[in-house]
Amino acid sequence: MKYIEVKTSNKAYKIYIKNNIAESFCDYIKENIGKDCMIIIITNEKVHGIYGKKIKDIIGKEYETKEIILNDGEKYKNIDTLKYIYSQLLDFNVHRNDAILPLGGGVIGDTAGFAAATFGRGMKLVHCPTTVISQIDSSIGGKTAVNFERVKNIIGCFYQPDLILTDPEFLKTLDEKEIINGLGEIVKYGLVFDFQIVNDILSFIENAENDKDRLFDIVNDTRFNEIIYKCARIKAEIVERDEYDLNERNLLNFGHTIGHSIEKTLGFNKINHGQAVAIGILCAIEISINLGYLSKKFMKKILDVYDILKLPKCILKSDADAIMDSLKFDKKFSVGKNKFILLKDLNKPVIYDDLDENIIRNSINKHISHV
Numbered sequence: 001m002k003y004i005e006v007k008t009s010n011k012a013y014k015i016y017i018k019n020n021i022a023e024s025f026c027d028y029i030k031e032n033i034g035k036d037c038m039i040i041i042i043t044n045e046k047v048h049g050i051y052g053k054k055i056k057d058i059i060g061k062e063y064e065t066k067e068i069i070l071n072d073g074e075k076y077k078n079i080d081t082l083k084y085i086y087s088q089l090l091d092f093n094v095h096r097n098d099a100i101l102p103l104g105g106g107v108i109g110d111t112a113g114f115a116a117a118t119f120g121r122g123m124k125l126v127h128c129p130t131t132v133i134s135q136i137d138s139s140i141g142g143k144t145a146v147n148f149e150r151v152k153n154i155i156g157c158f159y160q161p162d163l164i165l166t167d168p169e170f171l172k173t174l175d176e177k178e179i180i181n182g183l184g185e186i187v188k189y190g191l192v193f194d195f196q197i198v199n200d201i202l203s204f205i206e207n208a209e210n211d212k213d214r215l216f217d218i219v220n221d222t223r224f225n226e227i228i229y230k231c232a233r234i235k236a237e238i239v240e241r242d243e244y245d246l247n248e249r250n251l252l253n254f255g256h257t258i259g260h261s262i263e264k265t266l267g268f269n270k271i272n273h274g275q276a277v278a279i280g281i282l283c284a285i286e287i288s289i290n291l292g293y294l295s296k297k298f299m300k301k302i303l304d305v306y307d308i309l310k311l312p313k314c315i316l317k318s319d320a321d322a323i324m325d326s327l328k329f330d331k332k333f334s335v336g337k338n339k340f341i342l343l344k345d346l347n348k349p350v351i352y353d354d355l356d357e358n359i360i361r362n363s364i365n366k367h368i369s370h371v
């Protein structure tokens with residue numbers, strides 16, 4: 001079966017992408033991490049409500065299985081949740097040989113991944129991503145983290161998984177907001193690495209009759225597996241070349257510098273990651289126009305794509321100064337300098353250090369709506 005192999009400095013692991021792979025989870029776990037271990041499924045109440053029983057029954061047939069069910073939402077990606085996971089792991093008397101299986105989106109993957117990295121100095125980790133973002137991005141590459149006070153992902157570490165089991169069937173229960181969330185990240189891959197990915201997605205809905213359902217048509221289309229595969233492969237190749245995010249991996253942060261600041265300023269509950277990144281991408285394009293790299297025509301073309309994919313183009317009634325302030329807490333702002341990923345042209349990204357603050361502020365202002 002088609003899989004992607006990720007080779008990092010201390011681990012090589014496989015990403016399997018296949019509809020209904022969930023039914024055969026045990027076979028893949030046995031082959032890739034062994035049979036003599038307990039599996040601790042970490043999920044949230046929402047995902048548990050839809051898939052909890054099914055996945056526990058499947059894995060429970062061959063493995064001793066426990067569950068840890070967390071509250072749902074970015075605001076629970078924090079140290080208190082970690083403490084809860086650690087105390088559950090103690091109660092279950094787990095050992096380093098046992099495996100954590102995060103079943104959920106990026107919030108679950110990042111939090112449970114960090115728990116796996118730190119409990120007993122490192123347990124086995126089998127990601128089972130259930131959102132677009134987690135299938136194309138967050139489950140791959142070993143970044144694990146929780147938020148602390150105002151700062152996103154500030155407490156974390158690199159910890160590669162042992163296996164990633166990606167079942168596109170999970171995407172069928174996402175609501176429209178979460179599909180949009182994922183499409184924002186796909187547009188990022190398209191702009192930075194391969195615009196054919198965006199063209200492919202647009203072609204799935206070219207003849208869509210029902211406007212209301214067009215985003216569901218995208219993730220329900222079997223061709224969407226190829227999009228997941230392409231994005232996952234891009235990410236895997238970059239991780240192999242720059243595991244610790246010292247250089248090329250920074251390119252994946254296109255749109256994220258301002259995106260993260262928007263998330264922090266508005267509050268993690270008001271806007272989701274993908275929406276914030278979608279606006280961050282427009283700001284990065286705006287800055288690239290300002291520096292003479294891109295044309296306004298380019299922006300128009302991207303805004304048209306945003307309309308088709310229902311991506312947000314501006315944030316409501318916000319304050320550019322507040323967003324600028326929170327930029328200073330961003331990890332991508334190193335030693336007082338900002339680091340931006342811009343585009344010199346389509347699929348020609350560039351890492352830009354120390355941009356003029358006014359250029360950044362103007363780009364944000366253009367994407368704040370005051371009505």
Ligand SMILES: NC(=O)c1ccc[n+]([C@@H]2O[C@H](COP(=O)([O-])OP(=O)(O)OC[C@H]3O[C@@H](n4cnc5c(N)ncnc54)[C@H](O)[C@@H]3O)[C@@H](O)[C@H]2O)c1
Pocket residue numbers: 044046047050072073074077104105106107108110130131132133134137138139140141142143144153170171172173174175178181273274
């Ligand atoms: N580690 C990395 O490299 C990396 C990369 C990108 C993003 N992230 C992180 O990922 C997080 C965002 O991830 P996300 O967009 O997956 O958000 P999320 O994990 O909050 O999931 C979004 C929503 O979808 C629900 N959900 C999940 N799967 C579902 C399903 N199959 N059906 C129905 N509902 C489902 C969740 O319960 C939640 O309400 C952020 O915290 C971000 O910082 C990490």
